[in-house]
Amino acid sequence: MMIYQREFQSISENTIFRGDLYMSQYKHWIKSAEKDPSFPDKYNFVLIKTIKDLESLKKENIDADYCAWDIESTGLNPAEDNIVGVSIAFDSKTGYYIPINHLADPSLGDEALSIFYDIIMSMNKCFLFNCRFDMRFMEYAGYDMSEINYYDVQNACWLSDTNNKLPSLKEEALRFLGWEMQSYQETLGDEVSLYTVHPKDLTYYAATDAIATFALAGVTLDYYKESKPISEIDNKIFYPVMKVEEQSLNLNEQYLQEILDEARDELMELEKDIYKDFGHSFNIGSGQQLADAISKLGLDTGEYTKSGYMKTGKNLLDKLYQISGDEVLLKIIKYKELSKKINSYIEPLRRFARERPDAIRVCYHLNKVPTGRFASGRDKNNDFFITYNIQSSPKSEEEIWYTEHRPGNKDKSEFNIMGWEFSKEPISDRWLESSDSRRNVRRGFIPDEDYYWVSIDFKSEELFIPTMISGEPVWMEAFEENKDIHKQTAIRIFGEENYDKNKRQMAKACNFGILYGMNHYSLAERFNMEIKEAEQFINNYKRNLSTLFAWANRHKKKAKKTGTAYTYFGRPRRLAYYLNHDSYSMRSFGQRSAVNTTIQGSGADILKIVLWKLWNKVITHPDYSDAVDILAFIHDEICFQVRKDKMAEIIPKIVDIMEMQAPGWKLPLEVDFEIGHSWGLSFPFTFSSETGEFKPDYKIGDLD
DNA sequence: AAATGGGGCGCC
């Protein structure tokens, strides 16, 4: 009782509840360093004025093992902007600025850049802060970076506390070194092009970046070491990811235009229809106006926003429909789905396809997600990339397709793949499930001519990982015997005799939800159950998967002790701030995150490990040059394009690499793959090593 | 006019 009281009081004193507040007041795991009073006075900033000076610098440092360097450019887009100069440091005391392309002298030109290239290529390690930016600029300037020894310092800073998204050089220098750095932009404003700035005015700012990067490499090395072996993989994959990002994806503009027109027409009809039902027009996209309109019909979703108006989320509207039967609610849901699809996906893609068809580049952030996943989206203020999150591209509904071997029609349409015809018409008794071909956004992504789009994903990765880590026998058996894991879970909980499809759905939702800490209130809400019933269900669920939950509990305790949750491969996530917080909800968040980080994060680790192997053994392999490319990363799925004549050679190699078995795991991962003429219109296939042939993964006879 | 935060929703 006492404990409950104390907790209750501390909550009323704290107004920290949910959402972004988990981050807004977050305190970094590393205590900030004392201010370094010797910075910048005791440091040297040197402008290289002649080629001769640069040659001397090269000679003086011919035996150096390490350097840090940094590019100054006219902008962020290497396809459009230019290198203005480069800074370099061989220790953390002295930084040099080498002007390459300035309006005023000294401006040493390409010859200097070439000498600079020789210097950095001779190093055992180049310390770089956000290495892809600098390497990309060098490659666009004509210098091959594939053989450079780089070490990304931003990554090491991030590993010290991965809750800190995209660490900045300035903030990390303050935290770890106590240096108060000022950027050039801060002093003189953004609009000034560095090209017109005099080299001597840029020297201090550019050279501090180099020495700060050098110094940070040293003081964050412990975190890199702590995070081995996965930190080494993190570091190695920057170059491969950079090359994946650099490719322009092909979009089918005509198709995107067609579905855009169609979707817009339907949306207008829907809009008219909704106005008619309400008797007046309003902005359906405005939460407030929509809430107002629905309230006036006498309907209430029962949930309200902070600012006091009724919430009108799709789930709430659907529930309200279940109660009231009011058809207009379904129309609103449809309207929301369609406008989302148009505004976030179809229209932007159509626009990119039209305006910049050769520059459909997708950005991945590698030091942003606390668990270690990649994030996809725009690179702020850098239009080298499109503003598009490829990882959230909509999937169309699954539907039944029929297939038949018709090698004569081979590849004459997007419905014939390797001699197999696919149709919604029952052209044979062989059937399988795949995405709808209608208004299918992913169908807008197409490979180069003479290539297939190949998507390969890990089978049930998010359940496989906790199974291998915990040894949970119920799930282990399902994986070992290749059974449907959700069905097996449902049978275990409800008993074989009570099993039905609905029970499977429920078990499936729980398999993902409860493991991450979903409680009985949410479960009851989601499945329209009594709270008591939901509570019983969860208890039953946990009892039947006792090995799994015993692991989860041990894991939470361990995280509390060390303040850190580690992935299976060693990536840390700091949780001390949450686990020791006054607020109950913050502590709960910490516990949920401890379990989730290890599962989600180990999955992310696997993607990175596999990428590194694929890069070396397949993508850059001389036998497969121009025959295979990685096109996208979707967490547990990698999209490739594979040249048609090399399919049988390459796909088994990729599969073999992806189906890795981590040390200590009872089983290897398994993958599924789909092949098609686009991302959206692709079908599950299998490969037989005996015949060397691909075959759709179909079933024969009755649909079940 | 531009920046910001909330609500909402697409994906894994």
Place this chain on the structure above:
DNA sequence: AAAGGGCGCCCCATTT
């Protein structure tokens, strides 16, 4: 008191 992890982009309403 709040009650599943992770992300980015959209629109809107409000603030600067």
